[in-house]
């Protein structure tokens with residue numbers, strides 16, 4: 001049987017999820033992103049998975065308390081032990097049939113064996129031009145990330161002490 005590539009979770013945004021501006025708190029949305037990503041990674045691999053990277057979260061539109069929030073997580077690239085999952089976020093009033101896209105990000109998970117060591121994931125192959133474009137996107141993000149990590153490594157050790165200057 002083919003591994004399950006896509007997982008959808010729906011949540012109801014409750015009054016306890018509100019931020020100081022009256023919309024759904026960004027931290028809550030990030031928790032839902034991680035939950036749907038984990039559910040998709042575990043379903044696809046059949047293994048326990050951990051998040052190693054979450055990036056470029058775009059909050060395109062605010063989500064409102066009382067709305068249904070739909071999170072769709074889809075495998076878009078697999079490595080040896082890692083898998084890249086695109087998460088797309090939609091929200092809408094349950095009284096209306098329409099939902100609007102409100103965010104997107106890509107998460108990288110690693111599958112772990114029973115000893116907590118990275119373990120092989122089932123390889124995923126794009127099936128059509130749309131899949132190919134998504135995989136190419138995941139690969140481009142990986143390259144950009146390497147550049148970002150090099151840049152951050154130069155400054156990570158500094159901490160908040162203003163007497164220690166960053167490298168030129």
Ligand SMILES: CC(C)(COP(=O)(O)OP(=O)(O)OC[C@H]1O[C@@H](n2cnc3c(N)ncnc32)[C@H](O)[C@@H]1OP(=O)(O)O)[C@@H](O)C(=O)NCCC(=O)NCCS
Pocket residue numbers: 050051052053078079080081082083108110116117118
């Ligand atoms: C997951 C973990 C066990 C992997 O250990 P590791 O020593 O980095 O293992 P490896 O070097 O073999 O890397 C495993 C895979 O992760 C990928 N990976 C590791 N760090 C990554 C990063 N920052 N971004 C993207 N991929 C990454 C590697 O490319 C490799 O993928 P591949 O096998 O498909 O080529 C370790 O990084 C870990 O425990 N991290 C903490 C996870 C966690 O606690 N998450 C919750 C945070 S709130």
